[in-house]
Amino acid sequence: MSELALFLVRVAFVGVLWIFIFTIISVLRADLFGQRVVSRVTEENSPTVVSKPILPAAPNSTVRVLATSDAPASAGATKLVITEGENTGFELPLTGREVTIGRAISSDIVITDEYASTQHAKLVLMNDDWLIQDLNSTNGTYLAGTRVGTPAVVKLNTPVKVGKTVFELRA
Amino acid sequence: MARSLNIARVIPRNRNIEALLLLFAVGINAFELAQIQLSVIDVVNGDFFIYWAPIATAAFVFHLVLRFRARDADSLLLPLAVLLNGLGVAMIYRLDLAKISNHDTDLFAFKQVIWTVVAIAAAAAVVLYIPNHLFLRKYVYLSGVIGLVLLILPVVPFIGRRINGASLWIAIGGFTFQPGELAKIALTIFFAGYLVQRKDSLSVTGRKLLGVQLPRARELGPILIFWVASLLVLVLEKDLGTSLLFFGLFLVMIYTATGRAIYVAVGMGMFLVSGLLVSQLGGYVQGRIDSWLNPLDDTLYNASGGSYQLVQGMFGLAHGGLTGTGLGGGFPQLVPLAESDFIVTSIGEELGLIGLFAVFAVYILFVARGIRIAVNHTDDFSRLLSVGLSFVIALQCFIVIGGVTRVVPLTGLTTPLLAAGGSSLLANWIIIGLLLRISDSVRSETA
Numbered sequence: 001m002s003e004l005a006l007f008l009v010r011v012a013f014v015g016v017l018w019i020f021i022f023t024i025i026s027v028l029r030a031d032l033f034g035q036r037v038v039s040r041v042t043e044e045n046s047p048t049v050v051s052k053p054i055l056p057a058a059p060n061s062t063v064r065v066l067a068t069s070d071a072p073a074s075a076g077a078t079k080l081v082i083t084e085g086e087n088t089g090f091e092l093p094l095t096g097r098e099v100t101i102g103r104a105i106s107s108d109i110v111i112t113d114e115y116a117s118t119q120h121a122k123l124v125l126m127n128d129d130w131l132i133q134d135l136n137s138t139n140g141t142y143l144a145g146t147r148v149g150t151p152a153v154v155k156l157n158t159p160v161k162v163g164k165t166v167f168e169l170r171a
Numbered sequence: 172m173a174r175s176l177n178i179a180r181v182i183p184r185n186r187n188i189e190a191l192l193l194l195f196a197v198g199i200n201a202f203e204l205a206q207i208q209l210s211v212i213d214v215v216n217g218d219f220f221i222y223w224a225p226i227a228t229a230a231f232v233f234h235l236v237l238r239f240r241a242r243d244a245d246s247l248l249l250p251l252a253v254l255l256n257g258l259g260v261a262m263i264y265r266l267d268l269a270k271i272s273n274h275d276t277d278l279f280a281f282k283q284v285i286w287t288v289v290a291i292a293a294a295a296a297v298v299l300y301i302p303n304h305l306f307l308r309k310y311v312y313l314s315g316v317i318g319l320v321l322l323i324l325p326v327v328p329f330i331g332r333r334i335n336g337a338s339l340w341i342a343i344g345g346f347t348f349q350p351g352e353l354a355k356i357a358l359t360i361f362f363a364g365y366l367v368q369r370k371d372s373l374s375v376t377g378r379k380l381l382g383v384q385l386p387r388a389r390e391l392g393p394i395l396i397f398w399v400a401s402l403l404v405l406v407l408e409k410d411l412g413t414s415l416l417f418f419g420l421f422l423v424m425i426y427t428a429t430g431r432a433i434y435v436a437v438g439m440g441m442f443l444v445s446g447l448l449v450s451q452l453g454g455y456v457q458g459r460i461d462s463w464l465n466p467l468d469d470t471l472y473n474a475s476g477g478s479y480q481l482v483q484g485m486f487g488l489a490h491g492g493l494t495g496t497g498l499g500g501g502f503p504q505l506v507p508l509a510e511s512d513f514i515v516t517s518i519g520e521e522l523g524l525i526g527l528f529a530v531f532a533v534y535i536l537f538v539a540r541g542i543r544i545a546v547n548h549t550d551d552f553s554r555l556l557s558v559g560l561s562f563v564i565a566l567q568c569f570i571v572i573g574g575v576t577r578v579v580p581l582t583g584l585t586t587p588l589l590a591a592g593g594s595s596l597l598a599n600w601i602i603i604g605l606l607l608r609i610s611d612s613v614r615s616e617t618a
Contacts, residue, residue: 016202021533112551
């Protein structure tokens, strides 16, 4: 083979090698530059008090939604996104099955900080609404800054805090 | 918006992406082999298929296994690994061609192809027969014991073999093997399991000294044990690289588990002090440090076991320069052990700095995927295990590539997936199998 042809082959080879690398980089672009996870809670829909903290559960245990804000109901929630804490950026697709949260390794969302209980809370889908239920945890579960007593409806984009971890439901 | 759409598209189709990238990777491998044959023997002949087809076939069979048994596993690890492995085989074949023209019969490329197929089969077996990596938690202490036994095996009389001054091999029949390569997997499993249990007590702070929170004295026990073990490897097996690899792995995993840099600082300090002490005893470690500091010294260059090899490697890199001589155009065969320890200088000579950086980029992407798998997981064992497994590859690259480029003293370790050596290939492909298995369970447990 002529010198020139070999030279061209040589240049082409290194070029192809780098094209391969940039192809890989383009596939994992989202990983390299990070997925933006911003808490979307805004002032008008943040303090939606859902249930009073120390109030004992009513016998028939109906769910009270006291606030009448225009935050969308959780009907269309398709995923749970962790916005603060160890696993920030983690997304869990919601399937309709209940989601358990706690330190137990078998939980759907394992939270490892010392403020979380083994079985801390769970999310249950009821009548198209996701309800957060605190499972008698030591340090409580906070929905939009208020401690959850009886099961409460979690609206879209509203922060739920367990230990040091905060998550939201997103459409 | 475009970004989130992109993620949504990528995740469900990751096996198809893998297939395309794999096609790309084996295509590059074919390009390498063809280029070598054209420039060394002027024609592409049937040998091309001997060095290309088995690996390409094995890679696609592995891809099919993943399609059926680990649908959600990471899609980039396999193409990256196949690219490196194929480049290694091509380079070794190129060195073999140079040897054949010198009537040397000590050839490696075909052996490397066979080992690659065996290793990919082992990785596929890991994916097939380990349905969930969490089951490894049951065997934490057993893997600790297995790891230590594998480390000690090479110094056991009768089966241990000393090659080039280091006792790293065992020979059974006519067959030699480096058990230390498999030990790194067993010990990673052990460290991950052990540190998950002890992480809380290790994180507790002790007294404060000069503004630094010291760990409690009794928590230093395990560090001492592994420090002694790595020293024993250094003294008995005369291998600085393996010793540094295990101790470094342990420190990184303890840092990952506790988030406390003081463990790394104390550990590195202990290793440096002991390394210096051992080097004062003279002999092997001292020689390596002298060659590192003054490789061009005339007496060292001409001494047996001196800096000759290191300097030849440097000459090779210098000959290659920025753009390289082209595959088949240089003289990498002049460096002793060019196909194993010094494969990086062979690649640097023929592909140049630009090509060598491409190879480094592939390693970086590979390790970054491993760390990403760890980040995606929510349980500590999976996180520690994937950090450990990917870091062991990163550290090994650093030790060996740093060695041949004179960043650190030269020690004999294999460049993962590139260098000739069956044990190393087997161990690294098993690591790939485990990482794929771990990455699959992230999504299948949440789906």
